[in-house]
Amino acid sequence: MHEASLISGLIRQIESIVHPPPVRKVVGVTVRIGPLCATNPDHLRDHFLLAAQGTIVEGAELKVETMDDPADPNAASVILRSIEVAE
Amino acid sequence: MKLKARVIGIGNDYQSDDAAGRIVARRLKTWAPPGTEIFEETGEGTALLEAWRGAEDVFLIDAVQSGAPPGTLHRIDVQVQPLPASLFRHSTHAFGIAEAVELARVLHQLPSRLIIYGIEGERFDAGVGLSPSVEKAVAEVEARLRQEIGTRSSHA
């Protein structure tokens, strides 16, 4: 449930960033997850695959970087690092 | 002699798994060794500041919703790490446990030891009774607290 809402928020965020043309396709998305954010890369990728259908990120590869420091201020967060697009 | 230990169970009995913390507290009531106090709280933050006042070792138990599988246990030593606010996403109060801990840190009102057990809940809608995975986790926290508090007493 948490992942689902996270991913749908993420996709919307991506849409708002890449929306204006000439972007034709999103080919890759990189996120970074903190050690306290209570999710894992496989889980996230599954949800991404599901939620991506019919959106601008359908078919894009989700790369997940992990972060180890629990004292990092973003330790409990997921950060959208970058979006790879094709024009 | 060791100063007082206090167990504070947090939650709402009528919001399904949210009751987990209070159920742990209630079960410990019949067991608690001398010098251990057991409280129940709703999770309203400023009331928590009062609830742990004067205690040395405080164990707080609450249901959490961070996205981990239901029944997952989180143990946080507040002196060692900041409390991830996202863990308590389901807190029924805008000024809840995470806010209380961080406010206490700023006002220098944290107990010298504050351990938080978070039990990942599954359902938080209005209802009575725990999910099976949470029921199991409740038993596990109860056992762990008996040990943690027991060990502490034997060193007294």
Next chain:
Amino acid sequence: MKKKTIRVDHLARVEGEGALTVTIKDGQVVDAQLRIFEPPRFFEAFLRGRSFTEAADITSRICGICPVAYQMSAVHAMEDACGVQVAGPLRALRRLIYCGEWIESHVLHIYMLHAPDFLGYAGAIEMAKDHADIVQRGLQIKKAGNAIISLMGGRSIHPINVRLGGFFKMPTKRELASLTDRLLWARDAAVETVRWAATLPFPDYEREYEFVALRHPDEYPFNEGRLVSNRGLDLSVREYDEYFEEEQVPHSNALHSKIRGRGGYFVGPMARYNLNFDRLSPLAQETARAAGLGPTCRNPFKSLLIRGVEVVYAFDEALRLIAAYEAPEHPAVPVLPRPAVGYAATEAPRGTLYHRYRIDEQGTILDAKIVPPTSQNQKVMEEDLRRVVEKEIDLPQEKLTWRCEQTIRNYDPCISCSTHFLRLEIRNEMG
């Protein structure tokens, strides 16, 4: 095909939990919605088949912040069904415990939630870093309210001492008198709070509302009175269902209340104040005037000040009740069941809380209806949101979001009994 990478490095948003959504299209607000989570519906079902003596205790668990309000509405409704009126010192003690709850709830809202908004802090924690003394003062005042509830309620959370017909155990005059010094200090601190709050920057925003609250012949309302409005409504609580209705809205599982044939209305401190200014104590009136408030206020952002004035009143009233108290002979009067419908509305910190129960000759609850203040305020909250966004549409998104949250906080929506999370989402749709 050319590939390029857009660096973002932004926190991922979590969707689906927003309690509020404002949709903007081409610079116009096209929609403002609150999504509400409402346990009272569950409690209505849960109460069926229970004994009439259990309603007060069960419904008080709905809300950790206003258990007394639920207890008071429940006992008054049951006593109405059974034809019992509680008078004298027992009635006074009910007002006293309600004073404690207003103090706790209002002070929590003023200091921990609302003031930080006005001062530009993300919350009380950030505010405490700069103004530890102010936050400490808030905590101390709240504690004085808690002392009343602990003494009257038998314990500090989920008071258990309230029952049909009165209380299980009465405080002695001496026990009550022991609170006096503390309440005197706190009353001064409450006056100081209003003086301080008057210096906060209030947005310039006013509109016409229909205000609804109880009105009593000689008291500022807690447990009794007629339901009145500034547009001519004047009815007994028993007529509530004839004048108010609840409608289902598609975006929320909550029911939105409205006045039949008229629409949304406003309950809560500002409504009480506007309809009962003349019933406030002299000190509370004087405090209000010194803070620049007249007998009527239509700026919902100033509800923070009005909460402060009500805290002053609650301390004043508590001190008066304690000074006049003589313990009655019995802690409760008998309440015997009979087949009937009972109605009650009392003034919870957040506004009018309506309960209706139908019971049979054994006192078994056949059906229950509970209308909490926050669901009554839904419609005006959505309208306020829409207007605030329209007025401030040129603000950067972050500031606009913040202003919207502040707008909703004006109503102190009860997070556990009505709204889920105070998290706002502004959707900017492309035209």
